[in-house]
Amino acid sequence: MRDISLLLQNCDVSSVLDSLGIKYDRRTSKRGFELYFKCFTTNHQSDSDKLHMSIADSGPYKGMFNCWACGAKGNLIHMVRYLCHMNFSQAVVFLEEKYGSSKVAGIEGLRFRLRMFKEDDEIDQEITPMELPADYHPLVPGLGDRADAARRWLRDERHIGDAVIEEFKIGICSHPHIGIAIVIPIYFKGIIASIFYAQPFKGGLKRYPKNSPQGSILFNYDQCLESSKYIMMESILDVIKVQGITGIKCMACFSNMISGKQLKLLHPYSEHGVMPDLDGERGWDLVTRMVPVTGKSLWLYFPPIGNDPGDCTVAEIGTAINDRIRYCDYEFKQRIAARTTLNNNILRIYKK
Structure with a gap:
């Protein structure tokens, strides 16, 4: 989605890692600069101290991370969701508030264009509350x-x-x-x-x-x-x-x-x-x-x-x-x- 790509390009990756409490090393790669840090998953606890995971700090893959040990991969949105226990909408808003672009038209514009929260609303609209049967009785001792x-x-x-x-x-x-x-x-x-x-x-x-x-x-x-x-x-x-x-x-x-x-x-x-x-x-x-x-x-x-x-x-x-x-x-x-x-x-x- 174009708006998400724009948001990732606007993000200051190192600042996001700092805000998440992630310590990293900045290294040069063929595609620019990458930040290396400990994998934040629990997929390989035996060598969890090694800097297996990297994220692109510039270039077309900016904001994309990959763990070279367990294969976990994604972008900054996935990282924020995982570490901050947020859903997609909350993670995008978290990043947009700090690194959003006028082309995305701010938080409200982003919500509108990404149709945020529409899924939950649609699900709720389909559900009509039901009532328990008239002869329902809690299953307690002594009922018969x-x-x-x-x-x-x-x-x-x-x-x-x-x-x-x-x-x-x-x-x-x-x-x-x-x-x-x-x-x-x-x-x-x-x-x-x-x-x-x-x-x-x-x-x-x-x-x-x-x-x-x-x-x-x-x-x-x-x-x-x-x-x-x-x-x-x-x-x-x-x-x-x-x-x-x-x-x-x-x-x-x-x-x-x-x-x-x-x-x-x-x-x-x-x-x-x-x-x-x-x-x-x-x-x-x-x-x-x-x-x-x-x-x-x-x-x-x-x-x-x-x-x-x-x-x-x-x-x-x-x-x-x-x-x-x-x-x-x-x-x-x-x-x-x-x-x-x-x-x-x-x-x-x-x-x-």
Whole structure:
């Protein structure tokens, strides 16, 4: 985009690094001057003191950085977003306020020309707040035999205890199509954007209301936004289970085909993670759709092959958390392994 290129050319790169607290060495290169500094990612902590990363201080690539060790690359906007935990709009405004050009017409003009905040506005306009069913009751002890049976199922099959039930406001009602069902309100930006119904037994039916905007929202988005990091999953019940066990904030996108609107909602986060459902051939699709947006620093949390998070024991969830790996490191290991084996699981990252 022309305005962004103009903004990067106007920036005083060394001043931006100074404002971010980055110490650097100025060196001459074939394309002019470059500033070398420590990589600000956590992709190679074993040699984090080395000046692996450089950014062009002049020329056509001014404001573009690259790490010669881990391959992280981008421009000053990406750097400001990463280090200051800003979204795209905030990072551009941060730079524009100091280095903007009259050709961009200042902050308001920039917002207009880049159509900033339009995505969020469009998403909000599509969502109509929903109300919980009239016979909804919080799933608390002493509510009756059916409620007690639902609580036992959540506890025994899903490892979801009473405290987590209360945290996520899980209730019970009689659904017109599937009968007695647990009810989970889906809060998004402070409103009940949708409602999840599920029969309280393994393999039970699941339903959403008519016109539910799953493709435009994420389950547990508000909680994750407070922590600025998350683990993405497909299932609402898996999110509640894993967050209840580990205390780590998790989100659900409702399927392995995360939508473009949902991907745009990930921009404000500083740390991205995903726990794919490996109980099927399509489980890896969620990862391949997220990587172009989150970058290869995405954390992977692997349940055992053939399992989805809902089938895992508490110990297996703990192992997945403790053994997490960056996508870039996993990809490198798979490339090496693929040279000596034809295992389909090894080659899955290359399937389209």
